[in-house]
Every structure is written in structure tokens, then in C-alpha cells.
Amino acid sequence: MAISDTNVVPALEMRQICKSFPGVRALDKVDLTVYKGEIHAICGENGAGKSTLMKILSGAEQMDTGEILLEGQKVHLDSPIRAIHLGISTIYQELNLAPYLTAAENIFLGREPAGSLPGFVNFTEMYRRAEQIIDSLGVHLDVRLPVNRLSIAQQQMVEIARAASRDSKIIIMDEPSATLTEHELASLFTLMRKLKSEGIAIIYISHRLEEIFGLCDRVTVLRDGLLVSTHNVSELDRQQIIRLMVGRELNQMIPERNVSIGDPVLKVDKVSRKGKLKNISLTVRAGEVVGMAGLVGAGRTELAKVIFGADLMDSGEIQFMGKSVHIDSPKKAIELGIGLVTEDRKAEGLVLPISVRENITLAHLHKISKGGFIQSGAERTTAEHYIKDLSIKTPSMNQIVQNLSGGNQQKVVLAKWLCTQSKFLIFDEPTRGIDVGAKAEIYNLMNTLAGQGVAILMISSDLPEILGMSDRILVMHEGRIAGELMKTEATQEKIMHLATGGQ
Ligand SMILES: Nc1ncnc2c1ncn2[C@@H]1O[C@H](COP(=O)(O)OP(=O)(O)OP(=O)(O)O)[C@@H](O)[C@H]1O
Ligand SMILES: [Mg+2]
Numbered sequence: 180m181a182i183s184d185t186n187v188v189p190a191l192e193m194r195q196i197c198k199s200f201p202g203v204r205a206l207d208k209v210d211l212t213v214y215k216g217e218i219h220a221i222c223g224e225n226g227a228g229k230s231t232l233m234k235i236l237s238g239a240e241q242m243d244t245g246e247i248l249l250e251g252q253k254v255h256l257d258s259p260i261r262a263i264h265l266g267i268s269t270i271y272q273e274l275n276l277a278p279y280l281t282a283a284e285n286i287f288l289g290r291e292p293a294g295s296l297p298g299f300v301n302f303t304e305m306y307r308r309a310e311q312i313i314d315s316l317g318v319h320l321d322v323r324l325p326v327n328r329l330s331i332a333q334q335q336m337v338e339i340a341r342a343a344s345r346d347s348k349i350i351i352m353d354e355p356s357a358t359l360t361e362h363e364l365a366s367l368f369t370l371m372r373k374l375k376s377e378g379i380a381i382i383y384i385s386h387r388l389e390e391i392f393g394l395c396d397r398v399t400v401l402r403d404g405l406l407v408s409t410h411n412v413s414e415l416d417r418q419q420i421i422r423l424m425v426g427r428e429l430n431q432m433i434p435e436r437n438v439s440i441g442d443p444v445l446k447v448d449k450v451s452r453k454g455k456l457k458n459i460s461l462t463v464r465a466g467e468v469v470g471m472a473g474l475v476g477a478g479r480t481e482l483a484k485v486i487f488g489a490d491l492m493d494s495g496e497i498q499f500m501g502k503s504v505h506i507d508s509p510k511k512a513i514e515l516g517i518g519l520v521t522e523d524r525k526a527e528g529l530v531l532p533i534s535v536r537e538n539i540t541l542a543h544l545h546k547i548s549k550g551g552f553i554q555s556g557a558e559r560t561t562a563e564h565y566i567k568d569l570s571i572k573t574p575s576m577n578q579i580v581q582n583l584s585g586g587n588q589q590k591v592v593l594a595k596w597l598c599t600q601s602k603f604l605i606f607d608e609p610t611r612g613i614d615v616g617a618k619a620e621i622y623n624l625m626n627t628l629a630g631q632g633v634a635i636l637m638i639s640s641d642l643p644e645i646l647g648m649s650d651r652i653l654v655m656h657e658g659r660i661a662g663e664l665m666k667t668e669a670t671q672e673k674i675m676h677l678a679t680g681g682q
Contacts, residue, residue: 188251190215190380191236191349196245198231200582202574205231206242207404213349218371218381220391220412223401223424224614225586226572229384232401233351236382237269238262249348268342269351276334278327283309285326286341312340316370331475332363339370343379350374353384354585354612362474368394386586386614388417400424425616432619433647436626440650441465443501444634445517445603447486450495455481457658459495463603463634468625470649471638472674478658479638483605486636487519488512500602518601520593520609535583536562536576539594565594569620586613593621597628604628607638622648642671654678 193211197204206228213219221229234240236247238259247254249265256262262269276285284291286309294301309322318336326334335355342350352371359367371381371394383395391398392412400407400423407423415423443462450459456478463469473479484490486497488506497504499515506512512519540558562576569590573583580591589612596604606625610618625648629635639645645652652664654677662677 187214189213189248190250192246192248192251193232193236194246194248196232196235196247197243198228198235198240199243202578204404206235208245209401209404209406211399211406212409213380213382215348215380216375216378217396218375218383218394220395220398221382221384221401222391222398222420223407224616225590225612226403226584227401227424227614228404229401230353230584233269233353233382233384236262236349237267237351239269263345266346266348267351268345268347268349269353270335270338270342270355271353276326276337279325281323282313282320282326282329282333282337282340283322285337286312286322286344288341308344309340312344316340316343317373318366318370330363332359332366335359335367336370339374343374347379349380349382351382354386355383359475364390386612388420388615391420392417402426421615424614432615432622433644434619434623434626436468436629436648438466438626438629440467441632444499445486445636446498447482448496448498450482450485450492450497452481452485452490452492455658456485456492459658459660461636461653461660463636465602465632465634466629467650468629468635468637468648470645470652471636471655472640472642472645472652473655473661473678475640477655477678479655480607481658482655483519483521483607483636483638486512486605487517489519513599513601516600516602518596518599518604520596520604520606532579532581534577535566535571535573535580535591538580538591539565539576539598541595561598562594565598568597568624569594570617586617589613590617590621593624597624601633603634603636605636605638608640609637610639610641610644618644642674645669645674646671656680 189212191213193209196206196209198206209228209232211232221232223229231240235242236256238256238261241257247256254265277288283306287305291300292304292308306322313320313322316336316339320329320333320336326337329337355367375381385391395412397409398412398415398420399409402424441464443464445463447459447461451457459482461469471479481490485492486506488508488511491507497506499517504515506515536558539562559576565571566573566576571590571594572587580588583591593609610621613621625635637648646669650666652669652674654661654674656678664673
């Protein structure tokens with residue numbers, strides 16, 4: 180039976196969904212049909228409306244107008260609880276587990292098997308059933324461990340196990356892959372295929388096109404809150420999907436860079452930090468982009484924090500512009516001209532409840548303030564410039580950052596550091612969660628910075644990005660630099676070999 184056989188009642192139909200926020204039409208008459216046993220991708224640029232559509236389906240946001248049908252029956256999804264009862268589960272990117280409870284307790288939260296006395300939980304039974312679910316999903320983890328002792332990937336598996344144990348008919352995954360390593364991704368995909376074979380419909384949001392091709396049956400593309408079209412994935416190629424998403428041809432993802440490399444800007448000499456970094460030495464020169472590859476947990480972010488003064492080293496030395504420096508705080512790093520564009524925009528990069536304008540100019544305030552007063556004219560000009568340069572989608576520079584889509588929040592983090600005019604910038608996963616069109620813009624920006632003599636250390640788990648952007652690639656493994664590859668000799672295989680501990 181073909182998936183879009185017209186005689187089959189769809190698992191889900193969303194019809195003519197509209198949703199506005201102040202100043203933004205997030206969704207305008209969007210239709211979405213999803214069948215049992217399909218993995219349905221939703222694609223679109225940052226701010227296209229993907230998460231909003233899914234929030235409506237999960238009961239977290241209310242639509243203004245439209246209709247939702249589950250297996251042909253009209254439903255009112257007026258709360259997350261209602262959606263769960265109707266068989267719709269959501270795997271959030273910001274994981275939604277109780278950190279100190281065990282995996283088993285999280286899976287059965289609110290539905291714990293009763294013990295022989297009223298009000299007591301039958302733990303033996305709960306662990307047995309949790310193990311059964313985890314096993315049936317083909318996952319390996321100890322259900323008796325508190326989830327804060329599990330890796331992010333394992334925590335995600337626990338969320339999926341919870342969804343599976345609730346007899347979900349539809350599972351929504353909004354960018355689940357952004358925080359996972361290649362290896363963990365493989366287990367997630369196996370798990371998704373298993374759920375699909377059991378007839379569950381999965382709605383999958385990701386900015387990684389290869390995942391859409393490798394995993395999904397159909398794809399719905401949104402642009403600026405409008406439905407562009409829905410296709411069988413097998414009908415499309417990469418260029419076609421990109422064209423549907425950005426509405427134009429995008430031939431060269433990673434632009435050429437022609438920059439002559441100058442003197443060392445930053446030198447790290449035998450830096451160690453207990454349990455995290457072992458004897459790290461590296462040099463980054465003016466105009467150079469050094470890529471830093473490795474698996475999650477290899478110590479790359481840890482190294483970035485030490486250079487930025489957010490963590491302290493136990494031994495070793497850092498030289499900046501030829502002088503030995505003691506960076507004991509981020510403030511000191513910023514004063515020297517060192518910036519860190521972080522991957523974790525919530526925890527480190529952004530102040531969410533304040534405006535886009537204030538966030539952009541935050542790290543740069545000492546440059547635009549005179550005698551302790553912020554010159555609002557200068558602040559506005561700077562903010563305007565970057566909103567335009569990075570095509571940040573916001574109704575105005577006064578919008579609260581919290582209300583921007585995920586990818587646009589990431590662009591605000593970038594803008595914030597670009598306007599500090601640093602001499603050395605660390606980019607930690609700079610394009611995670613960023614759409615294809617904006618990725619190309621960010622690469623162009625990095626090239627412009629390199630052209631101005633900025634030295635760049637780019638941490639990334641995206642191998643095509645590492646290969647395309649780096650003059651030189653360092654690979655970290657278990658807190659050490661496992662190897663160095665020149666641009667001309669580097670391949671995905673060589674990087675993965677070093678990253679997984681090969682010699
Ligand atoms: N609570 C809110 N208040 C105001 N505007 C909002 C709110 N939530 C979303 N928006 C706006 O609605 C639009 C769609 O956002 P949404 O988060 O759905 O995009 P997205 O397609 O998921 O993007 P991304 O790929 O960046 O995650 C954006 O312009 C966003 O700024
Ligand atoms: Mg989103």
C-alpha cells in the first residue's frame with residue numbers, strides 16, 4: 180500500500196492552521212497530513228514556523244483558527260495532557276526529565292505501578308517493566324540510574340521509552356539530533372525505524388538534509404509561515420529541497436576563502452586541567468581557521484572554556500599576541516580581545532528576557548558607552564547592522580530574544596560576538612540548529628573575519644563543515660589532541676578514526 184493511498188485514513192490531519200504572535204504571522208493556513216508508520220520530515224528556514232506547528236499539535240500553544248483530526252476524528256488539543264492522552268508525545272530538545280529520578284521513574288512518572296499498600300509504588304515491577312520497554316527498543320542503559328548520570332543521548336532514549344510506553348500514535352521530534360554524536364545518532368535512527376515498523380507516525384524536524392534523505396518517507400516544507408509543499412522524499416534531491424526551503428538556488432554551501440595567514444595570535448602551551456584536558460598545545464594564526472573535531476565529551480568545549488577564562492587550567496601557559504597572559508575570567512578574555520561563540524545559547528550565550536538589541540551589544544558595551552552611559556544611538560545602529568547582515572528574523576530589534584525561533588537566537592549570539600571586534604574567536608558549534616541558507620551566510624562572515632586578520636578556532640561536530648572551512652584540523656580524544664590534519668589530507672574517515680581513539 181502506498182503511503183499516500185487516498186483510501187487510508189491519516190493518523191493526523193492538520194487543516195488550515197493559523198497562528199499569530201504580536202508582530203509575527205507564525206503560521207498561515209498550513210496543512211499537514213501524516214500517515215501511520217511514516218517518518219514525516221518538516222523542513223524550513225529558521226523562523227519558518229516548524230516548532231510553532233508542533234507546539235500546537237502537542238497542546239503547548241493554541242492555534243487561532245484551523246482544525247486537527249486524529250484518525251479522522253476532530254480533536255481539541257487544549258493542553259499538553261490532552262495531547263498525551265490522545266496519543267501524541269513530544270521529544271523536546273530541551274529534555275524534559277526529572278534529573279534526580281531514575282530512568283524507570285521518569286518513564287512511568289505519574290503512572291507508577293501500584294504496590295500492595297495504597298499509595299506505595301511497586302519498584303520491582305516498575306524496574307521490570309522499564310527494562311522490558313528499554314530492551315524492546317534495543318537500547319542499553321541502566322534504568323535504576325538517576326537520569327542526570329546518563330548521557331544526553333541516553334536521556335533522549337528515556338524520553339522515547341516514555342513515549343513508547345504510553346502507546347503513542349504520533350511522536351514529535353523537534354531537532355533531536357542537534358546534541359547527539361554520529362554514533363548516538365545511529366542508535367536514535369535505529370530506534371525511530373523500529374517505532375515506524377510498529378505503525379507509529381513520527382514527525383521529524385532537522386536542519387540536516389542527509390537525515391531527511393536517510394530516514395524520512397515524506398517531507399513538508401514551510402517558508403515564512405506558509406506551506407510550500409509536501410513530497411515523497413524519493414522524488415527530491417538536495418538542491419530541490421534547498422530551493423523549496425529558501426526559495427532560491429544555493430549552489431555553494433561553503434564559500435572559498437583566499438586569505439594569507441599571518442603571525443600567531445593565540446598559543447596554548449601544555450595546558451592541563453584535572454580529568455578534562457591533558458597537555459594541550461596549539462597555535463592559531465591571524466587569518467587562520469583551525470577546526471577542532473572530536474566526539475561529544477572529548478574536551479573541546481572544556482578547552483574553549485579554559486581559553487575564555489570560564490574555567491581555570493591547572494598547569495600550562497597561554498600566549499596572546501606574543502605575550503604570556505593570565506586569563507582568569509571571561510571579562511579578562513573579552514578585554515584582551517578573545518570571544519567565545521557558544522553552542523549552549525541558553526546557558527551561556529544569551530540573556531533571554533531582554534531584547535535582541537541589548538543582547539547584541541552586551542559584550543561590546545564598554546565600546547559604545549561614554550562615561551558610563553549607553554549611547555542608545557550607537558547601540559541601535561550596531562544592532563540594526565547585524566540584524567541585516569545575519570538576516571535575523573525578528574519583528575523589531577526590541578523583540579525579547581526568548582520569542583525568536585531557535586536558529587534566530589543562535590544568530591543573535593553570533594552577532595553579539597561579531598560586534599566585539601575580537602582578534603581571536605572561538606566558535607563552538609556555530610551552525611547547530613541553523614538553516615542551510617543562514618549557514619552559508621555564517622560561513623561567509625567567518626571568511627570576512629579571517630580576511631580582517633581574526634584568528635578563529637572552530638569547534639564542530641559537523642564533518643562537512645570542518646572539512647570545508649578549516650585550514651587545519653585538530654582532533655581531540657579523551658582530553659588530548661589525538662592528531663592534526665592539513666586541509667589537503669583530511670577526510671571524514673581520518674577524522675573519525677582519530678576521534679574514536681585510533682592511532
Ligand atoms: N512565543 C512567541 N512570541 C512571539 N513570537 C514567537 C513566539 N514563538 C515563535 N514566535 C515567532 O514565530 C515564528 C516561527 O517560529 P518557530 O519557532 O516556529 O520557527 P522554526 O521554524 O521552529 O525555526 P528554527 O528552525 O529556528 O527552530 C518566528 O518568527 C518566531 O520569532
Ligand atoms: Mg524550531
